[in-house]
Amino acid sequence: MxxxxxxxxxxxxxxxxxxxxxxxxxxxxxxxxxxxxxxxxxxxxxxxxxxxxxxxxxxxxxxxxxxxxxxxxxxxxxxxxxxxxxxxxxxxxxxxxxxxxxxxxxxxxxxxTSRNMHKITAEERDILKTKKIGVIGLSVGQSIALTLVMERLCGEIRLSDFDALELTNMNRIRAGVHNLGLPKVIIAAREIAEIDPFIKVTCYPGGATEENLDDFFSKDGQIDILVEECDGIDIKIISRIKAKALGIPVVMEMNDRGMLDIERYDLTPDYPMMHGLIPDIEPEKLRHLSNEEKVPILGPMVDMHNMSPRMKYSLGEIGKTITTWPQLASSVVLGGAMVADTCRRILLGQLQSSGRYYVDFEKLIN
Structure with missing residues (x-):
């Protein structure tokens, strides 16, 4: 008792x-x-x-x-x-x-930041500390958020995730067992504060929703980049609709074969969402689809034909031998590095492209 x-x-x-x-x-x-x-x-x-x-x-x-x-x-x-x-x-x-x-x-x-010099100059550091970055989804997103903060690529970061930490998450989320049951946004926000208490952190523990996306994107100043790492297909689409309307670039890492997406709505306002891979469907309808019904929609978005063999096999095992798709810590940490590097170059005007890119270790090192 x-x-x-x-x-x-x-x-x-x-x-x-x-x-x-x-x-x-x-x-x-x-x-x-x-x-x-x-x-x-x-x-x-x-x-x-x-x-x-x-x-x-x-x-x-x-x-x-x-x-x-x-x-x-x-x-x-x-x-x-x-x-x-x-x-x-x-x-x-x-x-x-x-x-x-x-x-x-x-x-x-x-x-x-003294040991960043001159890979990041003092002038670039001062530009970056004025930037705001929003991160939706804190599995891959946690590694991304912490890397952004360690490299000090922003002065404000907004974190959105509805979920609490479970033991099964700890294969790729950096957290101690004393954090079990805590919202993922709180765990990430605390670690950010411990690294750099001067970076402003805003938390959305209810996750990204149609009701709070305006606030997430624009309250107290518009975000400069959206990092989208959520699981829900509807929020993937709705957040891009919002980003496109506001001219905000979107960066996403898919946690398989080092696949990185860049969508430059800031430079090309009419750029097709996720390179034209998002189907013409009302987001409202996506909420009521079964997993089987989502596969034809999700498949092109995640480039299912080019997935690693083990990821393809794993997707077929969901609901049979596993409950959700697997993620590895090594891939999550790689994703944090790739997205942080990409965000830095976008914010400093050093990267102008949109597209889908792969950093596939099994192809590069064999």
């Missing part, structure tokens, strides 16, 4: 995913942070501001290594009259029960 009560209490806790910032040069924020840690003695405090300042001095003086004495002097000059404790920002992660001391936003971005 004790365990049951504790479990129910945990389930009733808010599913927080947004960090809380305390800049304690402000007396009110300092008092609020002290109140927080005093009221919750289980909160752990992490302060590695010195190591961040040393790194900052190192990358600011790239022509030669600074001695320990020179580093200390450079840090003190940089701090001026501000104490180490008051420098930067203290970030509280409610779901982790941790407070972490880090440099503030501009220096954080400078440090975290």
């Amino acid at each position: 004790i365990f049951k009560e504790r479990v129910q209490q945990e389930k009733q806790q808010p599913q927080e995913f947004k960090p809380v910032f305390f800049r304690i040069q402000d007396p009110e924020q300092k008092a609020a942070l002290l109140q927080l840690v005093n009221d919750h003695p289980h909160i752990k405090i992490y302060d590695e501001i010195d190591s961040q300042l040393r790194e900052l001095m190192k990358i600011t003086h790239p022509t030669r290594p600074l001695s320990d004495q020179e580093t200390r002097e450079a840090i003190q000059k940089h701090l001026g009259s501000t104490s180490r404790e008051e420098y930067g920002v203290w970030v509280y992660f409610p779901w982790l029960h941790k407070v972490v001391h880090i440099v503030d936003e501009d220096e954080y971005i400078h440090l975290r």
Whole structure:
């Protein structure tokens, strides 16, 4: 009974995913942070501001290594009259029960992207931090979202998925067992915040629907790219109708043979949806089709004739020996890399094409 009560209490806790910032040069924020840690003695405090300042001095003086004495002097000059404790920002992660001391936003971005230089220039980094990317579907989409964030290819990311994490998902979704039962959007949003608390994350835990797509695409500014990785045929089509109407490019990875789709509605407004492979059918009618009825529609969209032999075989086993199509972690991670690279080049004006492309390891390496 004790365990049951504790479990129910945990389930009733808010599913927080947004960090809380305390800049304690402000007396009110300092008092609020002290109140927080005093009221919750289980909160752990992490302060590695010195190591961040040393790194900052190192990358600011790239022509030669600074001695320990020179580093200390450079840090003190940089701090001026501000104490180490008051420098930067203290970030509280409610779901982790941790407070972490880090440099503030501009220096954080400078440090975290310093090893991207010059593959991504400072000017390109500053362009990318103004961009908004929407991701629908968080199986392949989780890997994509995390790669986008690690490479810092946007300043805002919108996540949409209706599903909660199940143990069977953990063959390709990066998550610990303590996350079982949590919405996939919350799991991804929390990890994003832990990587970069300054990136804005908006979650749609009910998934993408006709009712919320306007909000997803356009609230507080239009997204610059749609990454579509959902399972539902109706949302695949409806989201493209919306993207096409708004002139937003769509990128999709199919998780078999490294198949990547790019649809540049921003450059070619009349480009046929999914290269003309989407049939002329009302999306409303798709909701009521059986799996068997969906196959003739889905087949051309996913290029069924060119699927890997094992994926083709697996589709025939759905409802017999398996319940859904298989996905492998290696393919999901590859998809994250391909989509992130493609999004970066689209956002920076380095890629102009639409089309379907394959990065098939079995063909490339044999």
